[in-house]
Amino acid sequence: MLDRIAASLPSLAPAEQRVGELVLHDPKAFAHLPVRELAERAHVSKPTVVRFCRSMGYDGLADFKLKLAGHANEGVPFIHRSVDTDDKPADVLVKVIDNSVAAFLQYRNAASPAQLEQAGLAILRTWKQGQRLEFYGAGNSGIVAQDGQHKFFRLGITCLSSSDGHIQVLSATMLRPGDCAVIVSNSGRTRDLLDAAEIAKANGATVIAITASHSPLASLCDIHLAADHPEGYDVYSPMVSRLLHLLIIDVLATHVALQMGPELQNQLQQLRTNLQSKRHSPEQ
Template sequence: MNLLDRIRMELDQFSSAEQAVAQLVLKDPSGFQKMPVTELAKRAGVSSPSVVRFCRSLGYEGLSDFKLKLAASLNAGVPFIHQSVKAGDSGETLIQKVLDNAIHTLRTFRNTAPAKPIDKATQLLAKTIAKKGRLVFYGVGNSGFVALDAEHKFFRMGCTAHAYSDGHLQIMAASMLNKGDCLIIISNSGRSQDLLDATQIARAAGASTIAITASGSPLAQAVQVHIPADHGEYYEQYSPMVSRLLHLCVVDVLATQVALQLGDSVQKNMARLKKNLIDSRYTK
């Protein structure tokens, strides 16, 4: 899913003024990125601050940041059609389809992902770790394995991190959260009732909430920080591929940014961990 597709999906969530700006983007995206804010406001029939608010409502820092991501999205080449594998595909065709789908999804995310929600999520995670709070990762089905990977990445920083993929355990764990803890939900569709219920329980307890999920989904609207993870794969596909890779990459970005922000304390923990692992290897 490119930036224009995301704007179309979220159109109903904008204010009337922001919708006017969105329609201007959709009507002439190339022209939009070339015009100054005063001209954009005039053509949309809104104020200049409304143009900036539209960009920020999508998670971008402002108009300049939005224009950069819009240009990258438009310059990505011919629109990509997600290729589903078929029973009659040869080994060579399967390799090309699977890898092309993954490469396109990651490239699109790189070109269009707003930095603002990732920065906000990083701040919440770093604050939780610094104050000895708990990180709890939720995922259901395929996303449950991504949650386990996130637990593995973050507990190495020396913090308390747990992953849950069972709906009943998620409700129970959410009930045990407190102010200062952080719940991170990973979901392809963002429509799991168990995850939504657990999110509401965690928020009522005062915990911070972050979701890596599809734009426009109920879960995206239920959390404090939403990191859009959009792609061309139907979320009810029997064997999801690109969604898992995209979610893993988002977790990698967050873990790297948090480790850099926390600095020496995390680096010392990871260095000690690495040394102990090396010392435990069988060398004969």
């Protein structure tokens, strides 16, 4: 959260920059001081303090302070602990799990509920209008895109996924206003995905990106679900990034499911009943 604030400072207005610098100087104090005192310390107005919080993607000061307090008090190291060639199985176990847990907690504290709500509303509109929901990814992110299709297909939403750049371009070309394209990318710099995003957006579709902050894809999309983590983009065995992207898909699918009403429960129960015939009965 603090890294994201520091990276965003140059793009903010001077008054909001002073609020951001106050946060970075003493996060714990900022999380507990009243807005009046925060404004006095930053030499800005009280509305500017609230405006800064919204610029960072939060609903307001209360939401921002809640997430900031959780970040400051968590006590979990967010430095990526890379495995070494001489690590024993017990070391690998601890490092891989700690990396994943740290990334999840970092996401919990820094995620924007407002962006999640916007993404959910866009997908719900697509579902209600009987339009298209598509998931695009490349390489490892292509597997996450398939998981997205599977999760939303189970909700009764007609959707598809693609990890082929040519198919993505063809598919994005056929999108129209009311359709949604969910694009998953670790770096946010993959050319095929950027091409698909530009085409989908030009055709009036809503582009939702699960990707790193301050990336070209994050700047291009309509709704950004930030997926920031300590794992380097040059790692060719992605672990933390893949799990974080899958988590965001799960959070989004759960949010959408809760908004779909009681009819969904009947449908899921019917799916479960129909799938039971595919399993061996337990031994008596």
